[in-house]
Amino acid sequence: xxxxxxxxxxxxxxxxxxxxxxxxxxxxxxxxxxxxxxxxxxxxxxxxxxxxxxxxxxxxxxxxxxxxxxxxxxxxxxxxxxxxxxxxxxxxxxxxxxxxxxxxxxxxxxxxxxxxxxxxxxxxxxxxxxxxx
Numbered sequence: 001x002x003x004x005x006x007x008x009x010x011x012x013x014x015x016x017x018x019x020x021x022x023x024x025x026x027x028x029x030x031x032x033x034x035x036x037x038x039x040x041x042x043x044x045x046x047x048x049x050x051x052x053x054x055x056x057x058x059x060x061x062x063x064x065x066x067x068x069x070x071x072x073x074x075x076x077x078x079x080x081x082x083x084x085x086x087x088x089x090x091x092x093x094x095x096x097x098x099x100x101x102x103x104x105x106x107x108x109x110x111x112x113x114x115x116x117x118x119x120x121x122x123x124x125x126x127x128x129x130x131x132x133x
Contacts, residue, residue, distance in 0.1 A: 004098075005062065013092040014062050015100070018109050021091065024058040026066065028122045031055070033131060034069075051084070054123045065090050068114055070123065081120045087111060 005016040031054040050072040058064035066089045070081045087110040093101045101109070 012090055014064050014090055015092050015094050017096065018093050021113060024064060026056040026058055028126060029055045029057045031123045031126045033127060052127060054119065066110060081124055083114055087114060
């Protein structure tokens with residue numbers, strides 16, 4: 001990785017710019033379906049959402065990690081996954097002047113990055129194989 005990427009042992013953050021993050025190749029690590037379903041039963045039909053999580057890591061060192069939750073949507077012809085909520089990560093993004101952007105701006109930029117990735121098919125394939133039986 002770039003020499004300007006720093007890893008801090010005290011907080012566990014890897015500090016880098018958004019441009020540096022975009023240059024990292026993220027690979028799928030693990031995905032799963034949330035095991036806890038709706039609480040309680042009613043007399044009628046209950047809409048159930050299938051939700052889960054996925055974790056992706058960067059190639060190289062130090063290893064960046066980004067995870068997020070998803071929800072499965074289906075229509076008559078296909079199943080798709082959409083990101084729900086924010087990301088969890090060991091990344092703190094920095095400005096060009098190497099100052100931290102802070103948690104809020106880092107979170108927003110991570111969501112922008114996730115939404116630009118083609119993560120759905122790898123996640124759906126992994127979940128399909130993992131829960132086949």
